Amino acid sequence: MEKIVVFSNMYPSPEHPTFGIFVENQVGLLQSAGQAVDVIVIDNPSKGKLTTLKKYITWFCRSFMYMAKNRKRLSLTHAHYAFPTGFISLVGKKMMGIPYVVTVHGGDIDKMAAKSARIANLTKQILQQAESVIVVGEKLESDVIGRFEVPESRVHVMSMGVNTSIFKPVSKEEARKGLGLSIEENVILFVGNVIEAKGLLELVEAFALLKKSTPEVELFIVGSRKDTNFFEVLQTFIREKDVKDIHFKEPLGQVDLAQWMAASNVLALPSHHEGFGLVALEAMAAGTKVVATNVGGLPFLLGGGAGILVEAKNPVSLAEGLRNALDSASMLMNETVIQQKIAENSYETILQDLLSIYRSAGKGQVGHNE
Structure with a gap:
């Protein structure tokens, strides 16, 4: 060969x-x-x-x-x-x-x-x-x-x-039990490098706005902090906003990441630019809603009701998208489109x-x- x-x-x-x-x-x-x-x-x-x-x-x-x-x-x-x-x-x-x-x-x-x-x-x-x-x-x-x-x-x-043998639907209760998370709490997940271009300053501000109407919500940020200068800026911004319930985790292997995705209510991807958005696809395969900015390849991946698109660099728009995603009654995803996207990218x-x-x-x- x-x-x-x-x-x-x-x-x-x-x-x-x-x-x-x-x-x-x-x-x-x-x-x-x-x-x-x-x-x-x-x-x-x-x-x-x-x-x-x-x-x-x-x-x-x-x-x-x-x-x-x-x-x-x-x-x-x-x-x-x-x-x-x-x-x-x-x-x-x-x-x-x-x-x-x-x-x-x-x-x-x-x-x-x-x-x-x-x-x-x-x-x-x-x-x-x-x-x-x-x-x-x-x-x-x-x-x-x-x-x-x-x-x-x-x-x-x-x-x-997307590896659908790893990223697949698991009941929220089962996934959270394994992670020690409360079944009642709303969980928002971010996965990616902890850098400014991923929109983390906007995510923190949006989360602070969301906490005013939905206090029972936590944000988990999973990713590499290789940009130490920005990480310090982000930590200072969190303190200035006086927002609680934000947790940082080091990068995870795919099996553990799939469990976190299945356990979360929403994956947030507030990037300033994004070629495709693989983590969004992985979250979809795990049965989790995605809220992402309308940039790069994300509108193609999340269009047609596969996810919720919000304006880039706009914390108010992001907060509204997250609020809608957490309100299951008002924001139903198009499951047919989601499964089609997963199949196309399997x-x-x-x-x-x-x-x-x-x-x-x-x-x-x-x-x-x-």
Whole structure:
């Protein structure tokens, strides 16, 4: 069987088990189907100029050496994030003739490409030279085709998928019993990096507004606090607002996260920008309502009654959305649409779509057992 190699600047490690876990999950999905996959990745989220420079130079060198050694056995490379990761695949194609696929996740288009004209031009070249460009949401599809002039025929919308064997409906009573939560309390859950762009300042303010009409409510914030400066700002903001019942938890493994999602009344995702919103899909699969901002790929995922969309950077709108979600009588979700979204993004569907893209892009037989 022809081998592929996955490049990513985000990948989990024992010390950082949730860092780029969606990439690891996709690699595992491919391997479970019998596809030979190697990974050359960065699994350390540490920042700082010297640390970042060292780890990226090491990663680029390892990647280049790997391609040079394995060029005859490689069918293709798959880069997660257009820049900087896609640059490795671009070099592999130009110097060694190895075709590549690149997955655009959002930040590489919305933020990284906006840093400078040089990065924007490199991003455009990376996307245009790829055999296929995978985008995790419809908004990114229009950006890649319109802004970066990639032919529509080479752009594929495909999320990272939801593992429905883990994220599945469990009774609130059962889930809460295992977590030691009161069955009567209203529970709002946030899952994601504790950074400003995730809308956490607005979430805290919205929660403070919600507490005035719904005092029996708690907010759990689950995620990495790698931006220590913002975390201090957030803590100060909470004290200034004098709002109680906000709890912080470190990142969780997927089994534990699924239990928290099933135990919660609502998942809040107040992001300023979001390529797709995988945690929203996971919450839907766990049978939990989602309140999210109307940005990026979220209106495509939550439209048609699959969730509640609110205005970005607007605590009043967010508070109203959360209040409506907690009022089960007034806000019923469209279960048919929800199940359709889950089916479209299940691991089974994603695997077949991904292998099909690989077969079209690769120079050898990909995705077939020998």
